[in-house]
Amino acid sequence: MPDVRFALSISLLVVFFVGCDEQETKLRAWQQQQVELLQRQSQENSAAARALVEADAQSRRQFVALEQAVQAERRQWADQYTALEADRKALAAARERVPLLATAFQGLATLTLGIAALWVCGRLLGRMSSDDDVGELEETLILSLAGETDLFTDEKVLLPRSPEVPVREQASPPIAAPALGKD
16 A cells, blocks of 8 residues: 555656646556556455465365374374283283193192092002902812812812911802903
8 A cells, every 4th residue: 555655646746847738648647557557466466365365274274174184093093002002911911821720720630630540549449348259259269270169069168277378257158150251
C-alpha cells in the first residue's frame, strides 16, 4: 500500500509541475496504467499469499498425518518389543525350570527303582521263607536218584537217620512226581 501512495503522490507532483497539456494526459494515462499495474500486482500478491497459506496448511496437515502414522508405528513396535520381552522372560524361566524338573524326575526315577529293587528282594526273601517244602523236595530227589526210594509207589522207604543230616519229623502225604514247570 505505501507504494501506491508514493506513486500517487509523485504523479500529483508531476501534474503540478508539468501543467495540463497533452503530456499531462499521457502522464495521466501512464499513471493510470501504473495504478492498475500496482492493483494487479497487489491482487496477484494476495492470491499468491493465499495459495502459500493454503499450501502451508496442507503441508501441516500432511505432516500431522505423517506424525500420527509414525506414532502408530512406534506403538506397534513397542507392543512387539513388549511381547518379545515377555517371551524372553518366559523362556528364561523355562530354562531355569527344566533342569529342576529333570533333576526332580531323575530323583523320582531313582527312588522308584530303589523301591522296586527292595520289593523284588522282599518277594524273594518271602519265597525263601515260605519254601520249606523245597528242602523236603531236594531230599526226596536225592533219595530217588540214589535208588533208595521209589516215587511211583505208595510205600515209603525210610532210611536210617544219619547223625549228619537233620530230618524233620512230619506226617506228610505221599509225594507225587514233581512238576518241572513250576517256579
